[in-house]
Amino acid sequence: MSDTGGGHRASANALRDAFDVLYGEGKIEVDIVDLYTDYGPFWPFNWYVPAYKIMAEYSFLWKAFYEFGATDFGLWLNEALLEVFCYEPFKNCLNRPSGSTEKRADMVVSVHPLCQDLPLKILCDLDGGKERKTPFVTVVTDLGGAHPTWFNPGVDKCYVPSDALYQCARAREVQPDQIVQYGLPIRKGFWGSTEESSVPSSPLEAVKPAGGNPFVKALGNLFSNNNNNIESSEATGVADNKGKNTAEKDSMRSQLGLKQSVPTILVVGGGDGMGGIIDVASALGEKLQAEASSSDQSSFQMVVVCGKNENAKETLGSKTWGEGINVEVLGFVNNMDEYMRASDAIVTKAGPGTIAEASICGLPCMLSSFLPGQEEGNVPFVEDSGFGKYSDNPSIIADTVNEWLKSPEMLQEMQSNALKAARPQATLDIARELGNMVFDYKDSKV
16 A cells, blocks of 8 residues: 555555454454555655645646546556566565564555556566466545556455446456455444444445444434335334434533534544635634524534644634634544544545545535545535535535534435445455455465
8 A cells, every 4th residue: 555645544454453353353464564655666656645745735736647647658657667666676565574474475455556556466476477376455445436547357356335436447357256345444433243244235236224333223213214114103213213313422422522412513624634624614613603693503513623734723723713603623533433423414525434434424424625536536426325515615515514404304314315325344344355365365375
């Protein structure tokens, strides 16, 4: 992998944690490597992470880089340059002792689009030169769209999270029996039960109801009528579940030191704090403050998670918000699952991991920005699934979220749709299959 954005390492960490839960700590040793930073021979190969941060800030640069890299010539050029300059350094990485052993890894898992083609060739070389024996798997960490370099028909398995990416894989000649569709690998706080397992989504099937996470089930009971039963006798049960859900949110808010029984919006900018979070949070806070002073709703609450953006944290933390709104400004947090479960909706850049986690928590998503290319497809994924909208205009974002809060029926429908798109079992399901694969491989060598 490479740390070009926080999602790749987060997915790798999630799979490592899932191995520990499923098989016992240390049973499967995981060595997470930033291939380019640690083994890139010189600039620009060892400078991908800072280059990504610059291009992400100036999105027109990223758009040009991404789109050129997706052309036939761009794909050829990238593969040729890597093979000429990075073959031996990357071979040293793949051939090094893994974990506490003195042998190289029994399996290679890629969670980055630029870690397929060359590693596959190197493994073939290390395995004797004729054909690769070491299992190689790609776990795609994008959601609604993906760069062509993610997909190589030489892999053993390619795990994709959505119908759109299934089609992307097929377009790159990855065969149906190589593709498994579970969902995105996400952080442990969002997982479902370790005892339940999802059935892989068939190509282009409609989204399935959420899996074994008790929180997801509780929300699902609240916002949907199982088996399409709409008898009036269920109204009391739905009301009871709504009260239970409110109590659960208030309990979580109490644990986090937030006000209870107050409509709460979570505003995040990703781990790097991108997405114009200062303008978005300011516009939304001012809108909710004005709404509180002119309507029956006496107060609102907004939690702003700035990630590593210290300027945003300082600017928003020193802002005077006025009466009618309680604002909590935070930096980087490790308990995002708790803040999501304490909230009624989320405002976020269109990062795939945040969207997947928000859906598990039944959160309507107001998308505020996206990286051209890789995150662009996440917008229709959310909008077509019925649990969010997109705008890069802070005033429109504020107006939209305010309208959601004024319409409990609309909010509940979007929360229900979010839960339908949720895949809380994905991380465990992927890890379970990878574990079976690596144990089978080790047994075959005995």
